[in-house]
Amino acid sequence: METILSLKNLDKKYGPVHAVNNLSFEIKKGNVYGILGPNGSGKSTTLGIILNVVNRTSGEFSWFNGNLSTHEALKKVGAIIERPNFYPYMTAAQNLKLVCKIKGVSQDNINEKLKTVNLYERRDSKFKTFSLGMKQRLAIASALLNNPEILILDEPTNGLDPQGIHEIRQIIKKIASNGTTILLASHLLDEVEKVCSHVVVIRKGVKLYEGRTDEITASHGFLDLNTKDQNEALIAILNEFDGVSSVKTELDGMLIATLNRNVSASEINKFLFDKNIVLTHLVKRKPSLEQQFLTLTNDK
Numbered sequence: 001m002e003t004i005l006s007l008k009n010l011d012k013k014y015g016p017v018h019a020v021n022n023l024s025f026e027i028k029k030g031n032v033y034g035i036l037g038p039n040g041s042g043k044s045t046t047l048g049i050i051l052n053v054v055n056r057t058s059g060e061f062s063w064f065n066g067n068l069s070t071h072e073a074l075k076k077v078g079a080i081i082e083r084p085n086f087y088p089y090m091t092a093a094q095n096l097k098l099v100c101k102i103k104g105v106s107q108d109n110i111n112e113k114l115k116t117v118n119l120y121e122r123r124d125s126k127f128k129t130f131s132l133g134m135k136q137r138l139a140i141a142s143a144l145l146n147n148p149e150i151l152i153l154d155e156p157t158n159g160l161d162p163q164g165i166h167e168i169r170q171i172i173k174k175i176a177s178n179g180t181t182i183l184l185a186s187h188l189l190d191e192v193e194k195v196c197s198h199v200v201v202i203r204k205g206v207k208l209y210e211g212r213t214d215e216i217t218a219s220h221g222f223l224d225l226n227t228k229d230q231n232e233a234l235i236a237i238l239n240e241f242d243g244v245s246s247v248k249t250e251l252d253g254m255l256i257a258t259l260n261r262n263v264s265a266s267e268i269n270k271f272l273f274d275k276n277i278v279l280t281h282l283v284k285r286k287p288s289l290e291q292q293f294l295t296l297t298n299d300k
């Protein structure tokens, strides 16, 4: 699969603040990537570096396998890293015409891009009459005018109401389904889970996880177990069971066994029954992305 962008050991220090710390990852054509991390984890700085608006301290990045200069490569990139800003008294269509003139791209795409972001019907409305969600959608249309290979978005749903958030996410998915690679930064787990096929989790500028979004939840999970009055014996047996890495007792007495291989509920039930343990409760759980994310981003 074609590599669109590659970061190698990228580093950025603002005085004592290590905003991006030895960060490496690759963006492949056709995928939707999320850079996920809490506030201040270095997402915007990373996007700023690859878009040439922030100087890196050290490390490298290369666009399109390094075949183009960064200046040329960025002509094939669409990005929104700041609040959308257009002329308030000009209409949506007039604003996009102006962007075409400034970028030196054809105006032929304007109607198609307005349709992509569901603003075609409102093309003759003045920008100042737009809701925040519509302004954001116009910014996306503007970033698409040069038919970019990759669209980069920093916190695309910040400040929007639930309807606006839903609409932006649907539009991002639509753009991706037409073959445009997407890279978005977000601090919202559910955003990345809903929109992105791949995720890079960062905390304090350090990469904690890189991979498919669905694989982040693909650990072997947990068992919740309880007995009437055999929990002490149960803990001892579970600790010897091949497949359980740890056992802890919750405040309500429930035992939580963490699995290190795929163990079915019936396998463990039979095993325990053969050891004369009768369970009153047995549930197999998978960790949610939220649990995984908290585990990843917790101070170690």
Ligand SMILES: Nc1ncnc2c1ncn2[C@@H]1O[C@H](COP(=O)(O)OP(=O)(O)OP(=O)(O)O)[C@@H](O)[C@H]1O
Pocket: 014, 017, 018, 019, 037, 038, 039, 040, 041, 042, 043, 044, 045, 046, 187
């Ligand atoms: N121009 C700057 N000067 C000094 N420090 C900065 C500057 N820009 C960012 N930082 C610091 O670098 C760190 C990373 O910030 P960055 O904005 O990249 O994170 P972020 O993950 O995008 O967070 P947020 O979602 O809050 O924007 C933070 O500690 C921030 O205070």
